[in-house]
Amino acid sequence: xxxxxxxGVDAPCPIGRAAETIGDRWMLLILRHATAGVTRFDDxxxxxGIADNILSNRLGRLVQSGxxxxxxxxxxxxxxxxxxxxxxxxxxxxxxxxxxxxxxxxTRPSGPDQPMRVIHSVCGxxxxxxxxxxxxxxxxxxxxxxxxxxxxxxxxxxxxxxxT
Amino acid sequence: xxxxxxxGVDAPCPIGRAAETIGDRWMLLILRHATAGVTRFDDxxxxxGIADNILSNRLGRLVQSGxxxxxxxxxxxxxxxxxxxxxxxxxxxxxxxxxxxxxxxxTRPSGPDQPMRVIHSVCGxxxxxxxxxxxxxxxxxxxxxxxxxxxxxxxxxxxxxxxT
Numbered sequence: 001x002x003x004x005x006x007x008g009v010d011a012p013c014p015i016g017r018a019a020e021t022i023g024d025r026w027m028l029l030i031l032r033h034a035t036a037g038v039t040r041f042d043d044x045x046x047x048x049g050i051a052d053n054i055l056s057n058r059l060g061r062l063v064q065s066g067x068x069x070x071x072x073x074x075x076x077x078x079x080x081x082x083x084x085x086x087x088x089x090x091x092x093x094x095x096x097x098x099x100x101x102x103x104x105x106x107t108r109p110s111g112p113d114q115p116m117r118v119i120h121s122v123c124g125x126x127x128x129x130x131x132x133x134x135x136x137x138x139x140x141x142x143x144x145x146x147x148x149x150x151x152x153x154x155x156x157x158x159x160x161x162x163x164t
Numbered sequence: 165x166x167x168x169x170x171x172g173v174d175a176p177c178p179i180g181r182a183a184e185t186i187g188d189r190w191m192l193l194i195l196r197h198a199t200a201g202v203t204r205f206d207d208x209x210x211x212x213g214i215a216d217n218i219l220s221n222r223l224g225r226l227v228q229s230g231x232x233x234x235x236x237x238x239x240x241x242x243x244x245x246x247x248x249x250x251x252x253x254x255x256x257x258x259x260x261x262x263x264x265x266x267x268x269x270x271t272r273p274s275g276p277d278q279p280m281r282v283i284h285s286v287c288g289x290x291x292x293x294x295x296x297x298x299x300x301x302x303x304x305x306x307x308x309x310x311x312x313x314x315x316x317x318x319x320x321x322x323x324x325x326x327x328t
Binding site for chain 1: 167184187190252255263268
């Protein structure tokens with residue numbers, strides 16, 4: 001948690017300002033992937049099945065809002081860019097968890113339902129989707145939270161840490 | 165909380181299904197207003213400053229998803245319609261609270277900041293934005309939660325109850 005302030009939004013209501021910033025299906029899906037550790041344009045594109053121009057637009061807006069930072073890195077052949085969460089982007093975790101909990105309760109996949117699980121690495125127990133571990137009776141730190149998404153993998157994965 | 169299932173979305177990930185359903189700035193703003201008790205087309209329009217066709221479209225999609233129900237009522241002159249939250253719509257409260265908490269921390273209005281407050285009517289104490297009352301050490305029921313939005317009014321207002 002930090003006091004990083006997102007520019008360019010204005011309304012007296014904090015829900016309104018948040019909705020102005022991330023009230024978009026693709027932005028939410030990109031932020032979910034960034035939280036799960038995706039950083040590269042090609043990986044976002046492939047995993048989201050999103051058109052190049054829409055992905056560029058949404059990544060640009062997320063960088064402009066300061067939720068992601070764009071940084072150059074060099075692979076074997078050339079300079080590429082990656083996108084990493086800032087603290088303001090990482091602090092959206094409770095929004096993603098609230099969406100997940102609601103989605104789990106009020107929507108169903110067409111195939112067999114393999115529920116997303118949130119695991120507290122300290123005790124190894126499942127948490128209700130969110131940040132509170134009832135087994136430990138405390139809020140779990142970000143680096144203690146694992147997402148188990150059985151439709152992708154059988155292992156519980158740590159969340160991306162924000163760039164500080 | 166109920167098991168009302170929203171139709172027409174499909175993805176293995178519950179965050180994805182939720183983002184498909186409500187990943188839209190206007191829908192989030194309409195759901196906020198509905199939660200605060202707005203029910204009439206004209207009141208949504210006036211309070212949101214939204215164009216008629218966009219408002220119609222978004223209300224229609226929210227009705228189609230089963231988050232709002234549309235019902236006829238008769239005023240002095242003619243039959244009108246109102247839009248009320250279903251249980252699936254009301255269960256989005258934690259999403260709205262998570263957006264509010266993030267918006268309060270990471271965005272600022274251009275004018276003086278008059279923070280939104282969430283009050284537990286049972287003990288009369290402020291809660292951190294969300295559903296948990298630390299003073300009572302329990303989750304507050306929906307009908308015990310009041311929103312105080314000082315830019316609108318000095319009084320703490322109850323939330324709309326879902327149509328059952």
